[in-house]
Amino acid sequence: AQSVTQLDSHVSVSEGTPVLLRCNYSSSYSPSLFWYVQHPNKGLQLLLKYTSAATLVKGINGFEAEFKKSETSFHLTKPSAHMSDAAEYFCVVSDSLSARQLTFGSGTQLTVLP
Amino acid sequence: DAGVIQSPRHEVTEMGQEVTLRCKPISGHDYLFWYRQTMMRGLELLIYFNNNVPIDDSGMPEDRFSAKMPNASFSTLKIQPSEPRDSAVYFCASSLAGRERSGYTFGSGTRLTVV
Numbered sequence: 001a002q003s004v005t006q007l008d009s010h011v012s013v014s015e016g017t018p019v020l021l022r023c024n025y026s027s028s029y030s031p032s033l034f035w036y037v038q039h040p041n042k043g044l045q046l047l048l049k050y051t052s053a054a055t056l057v058k059g060i061n062g063f064e065a066e067f068k069k070s071e072t073s074f075h076l077t078k079p080s081a082h083m084s085d086a087a088e089y090f091c092v093v094s095d096s097l098s099a100r101q102l103t104f105g106s107g108t109q110l111t112v113l114p
Numbered sequence: 115d116a117g118v119i120q121s122p123r124h125e126v127t128e129m130g131q132e133v134t135l136r137c138k139p140i141s142g143h144d145y146l147f148w149y150r151q152t153m154m155r156g157l158e159l160l161i162y163f164n165n166n167v168p169i170d171d172s173g174m175p176e177d178r179f180s181a182k183m184p185n186a187s188f189s190t191l192k193i194q195p196s197e198p199r200d201s202a203v204y205f206c207a208s209s210l211a212g213r214e215r216s217g218y219t220f221g222s223g224t225r226l227t228v229v
Contacts, residue, residue, distance in 0.1 A: 034217050043205060043222040090157070101147075101170070102218065104157040 002027040004093045006105035014113045019063075019078040021108045023091030026072065033074045034092040034102070035065055044090065050074060061085070086112045118221035120206050126227045132194040135224045138187055139208030147218065148181055148191050149205040157205075163189065164211075196228045 007022040025031060035047040048059025055067040061084075065076045074091060091105040119138040127133050139146045147162040161171040166183045174181070178197070183189040193200055203225050207218040 036220075041225075044207075044220040046217045046219075049217050101159055101162065106156050 002031065002093050002103050004091050004103055004105040006089075006091050006108050008108050009106065010109045010111065012111040012113060013081045015083055016080050019076070019081045019085065019110065021076040021089050021091075021110065023074045023076065023105060024072050025074060025091070025093045027093055032094045033065075033067060034094070035059065035063070035074075035076050036090045036092060037087050038090065038107075039087045047076070047089075081110075081112045083112050083114065086110055118206055118208050118219050120204075120221035120224050122224060123222065124225045124227075126229065127196055129197055129228055130195045131228075132192065133196045133200075133226060133228075135191040135204050135206075135226070137189045137191070137206030137221060139189070139206070140210075140219055141187065143208035143210045143219075144186070145209045145211065145218075146183060146189050147207040147209075148189070149207065149220075151203045151205060151223070152201075160191070160204075193226075196226075198228045201226055201228050 003026045005024045011021060013019055030052055033050040036044040037047050038044050047063050048057045048065055050057050050067045058064045063076055063078045065074050067074050088107045088109050090107050092102045094102050118140055121136045125133060144165050148160040150158050150160055158173055160173045161181045162169055163183045166186060179193055181191045203223045205220050205223045207220045209218045
């Protein structure tokens with residue numbers, strides 16, 4: 001069985017400061033991990049993915065995430081927040097036995113203050 | 115590619131009416147998924163298809179919900195009769211076999227309101 005826990009339901013940062021959204025996962029097998037972003041009244045957009053290649057993954061809009069197997073974590077970071085980053089972010093896990101089903105975290109709402 | 119296309123974008127209907135949501139996956143993708151998103155329950159997988167065949171419908175909440183995929187380029191999710199608790203955003207997503215690790219492509223969703 002697989003699961004994912006997003007440790008913060010809300011994160012608030014000032015524009016220009018770093019962003020850290022935390023995610024821990026549980027998977028019996030070699031997982032694939034994703035971060036999706038959802039802007040208000042929009043669909044889900046893939047930010048980045050980890051698929052057993054490099055552990056530091058770079059995504060769109062300056063985001064990156066590091067896969068740490070020892071900590072079962074896949075935290076999302078960005079050096080400098082922009083107002084347009086305000087959205088909800090979902091950490092997602094899929095393992096080889098999930099028959100291509102994704103398990104979504106509960107989401108982290110990111111607020112960027114001017 | 116136009117991406118995953120869902121229609122309608124918004125639907126408001128009265129309790130008891132039939133509602134049909136539509137999805138056009140990305141051409142060539144052989145997996146199609148229906149998700150529901152609510153504030154209370156987050157994102158839930160309702161059903162998914164592989165090569166037009168339903169594989170797992172254990173997430174379908176009740177017999178009032180049904181989904182079909184008559185061909186590779188079209189799927190419907192039907193609710194009959196609809197109830198206010200069905201109000202949610204319904205997302206369709208598609209992916210390609212062997213490319214699951216590339217992630218899924220989601221549509222923009224259908225916001226359903228049942229009054």
